Amino acid sequence: MRKNELVTVAITDMTFDGAGIGHVEEAGRKVPIFVRAAAVGDTVECRVIKVLKNYAVGIISRILTPSPHRIDPACAVAEKCGGCAFCHVSYEGELSYKTQSVRQAYKLNYPHEIAVADCRPSPLECGYRNKIQLPLSPDGTFGFYSLHSHRVIPSEGCLAAHPAFLPLQKAVEEWISRNNLTPYDEETQKGLIRHLFLRRGHHSGETMLCLVLNSSRRPADFPVEDLKKSLGQRSDLKSVWLNFNPKKTNVILGESFELLWGEERIEDTMNGVKFFISPRSFYQINTAQAERIYAHAASYLSPEDVLLDLYCGIGTIGLTCAKKVKEVIGIEVIEAAIEDAKENARRNGIENARFFAADAAKTLEILAALPQKPTAVIVDPPRKGLSADAVAALKEIAPEKIVYISCNPATQARDLALLKDAYIPGEVTPYDMFPRTGHVESLVCLQRQTN
Template identity: 40%
Template sequence: MTKQLELPVQKNEEVEFDITGLTHEGDGVGKVEGFTLFVPQALPGERIKAKVLKVKKNYGYAKLVEMVEASPDRLEPPCPVYHQCGGCSLQHVSYEEQLRQKTIIVQDNLKRLGNIEHATVHPTLGMKDPWRYRNKAQVPIGEEEGGLIGGFYAQRSHRIINMESCLIQHEKNDEVIELVKRAASQLGISAYNEQTRKGLLRHVVVKVGFKTGEVMVVLVINGDKLPNQEELVNQLTKKVDGLKSLAVNVNKKQTNVIFGDQTQIIWGEPYIYDYIGNIKFAISPRSFYQVNPVQTEILYGKALEYANLTGNETVIDAYCGIGTISLFLAQKAKHVYGVEIVPEAIADAKRNARLNVMENVDFAVGEAERIIPWWYAQGIKADVVVVDPPRKGCDETLLDTLIQMKPKRIVYVSCNPSTLARDLQILEAGGYVTKEVQPVDMFPHTFHVESVAWLSLKE
């Protein structure tokens, strides 16, 4: 109790202070007598009154109560459920300021966590039209007053916010989800209940090919059979333009993971197709494909630029997924080796290589930190290595192997500025220097930012 009394703020107290920055999750940051408070929806440059909700030893959390002085970059969010939905966090910020803050977040992480100040961090590359950019919707389904509802979860909860339209989703996603909700309600298909573990329809997943217009719908169910399946298929095939594939995925587990292991195509084709640049990709119900194809082309284009290929290089692509970056690189490389832990992704990668008649690529299933050292032991030495790891960053064994292998260049594609900074520091200690970092806004109106970093081996 004594320690709490020594702090400059107490729980439930209202305080007035200035917001000086944003966290990587989009919350405002300010200080009261040197004590840090995090405030959702507050912006840098604003003076606010806030109620303290939680106090820890060195920091606390507060709720915005009154705007004393607003930022000129503050906007009224266009989405009617913005303040309840947990899908977006920055719709109340002008897009120009979103891009500026994302650049600052990358710079701050590199400096604070990686001790990297010498690298050029370019301004974040944004979109001309930062709306309706998502080609995939994964919407949980619930039940309310006898009808089905669908939408994203409320912030920090599993309470579904019903919505008819999402401004960052492709319009076709909205259309299909509404059709499924109505048709399933009419046909007596129940929604899954997380508490009771009863009910059938868990999620509706919609995928749209931006360049082809092809549509895939996946219904994730808590059971072995979809009742009135024929009639549901009939309704969707009549009403959805561009529909090419309808699938059912069975997930009977008590889990937050969306997909189960069993998928069945109940109508149409097993794939839809789309393009990134000139490369064609087959997209299956469970394959990973970047959700913003417009910015993906920019992101991969920058990775290709940093790889600086002349046609004579051997390239390794770690965490290659369905081969998107690998095939981009194969256009300019002598040979590309891709590795990915998910067997289905590698099957898709091989299929995509055949689809584009690219014979200078090989793909392997396994952990990058095991396969690449094995390749190295077999005499496969890369001139360029591209890594695109998950949010946790690269495994230390993989980084050690890269340092031993000494490729001339490493191109690091990151979705997490903090693990990027950590891994760059390790690579720099191993003989590399970070030359440039290019942030790319793959997810406008959210706090996420992707980056491409170029590292060169020191002479």
């Protein structure tokens, strides 16, 4: 294959970021070619744009036979924006890909038999995101970064985001233009407005708005009153913040905040328990699907259980399970999240839950000082999965069951293999938390081996 050559490719697989994978015969070997926005089942003519030692990259020049799963993207910026991978594939096709990707992750990382169920769809395919963070483009409109770059693609409403966000976005854009406020430029590090952060309680509708400024404090002439005039009519807007981030960094939020008006936290419920969420809190993006996952995890618990919620965040899993078990112990490394978890327990009148700010590696030390040993553990670690210390701690605690919720099936499969001598896994259930993106969650319950 040479750069700019046209080749015909049958697409047989996909990557998590929505590229189709096919193969081209070359000197007796099949060279993989990655084709952006192609779908499994397509036959495409594509132009080769890059040739490397073991693979090539192409772009579609013509679709010769469309996949039965191919659809016209509903989003106007699907081709340019880096947020979604599956705008060109039917939801059925996307779920089938997600099921296959979890099965493949287990095949590669768990060298034993295991059943993987079909991926459970999200209750909402569109409008499921309860939080968005939009960078400001040089022309003063908010948008999303394009794939693999920091070029802002202006967005007139993301289909994944809750529709209530768009009027707020528009009102802030008008306020920026009216007050001649400048967009932040990453190159020069000049300009004031970096991001607009919006968050909405799925059940409550309570909304939080936070403007991220390239500044270490509020500028003296910052037009707060005009912002109030622009947004003040919205009764759902409960909490308006400034965040200060003067650093040259990709991290969106800086360290300090100022509450401009309203409440410090918005309230929402998950499976009937109230949660109070600050701009810093980790809160699951797709509330309706997270509730289903939590209910699934809770179905393995019984009233005699002492539950350890490891990597507990603001306590959402443990607190929604608290009524079902004797006691909940939550451990999480971020102190602010543990403060939120304690406050959430207090405001809900939950008295059988205790929370500890610590690295998961310190689990055994924390448990040693407590009267009761966990009989059940729910782990929900970040993408890198369990640390070696956490795996060793689980073996030492030896609870009857471990429910493992994961946002990365590859590390989940690896960890199950590490626990295999002590625990037998049941069926793995993939859950689609992020329709249109390549991410997939999975849940599995492990039972302690009896001999």
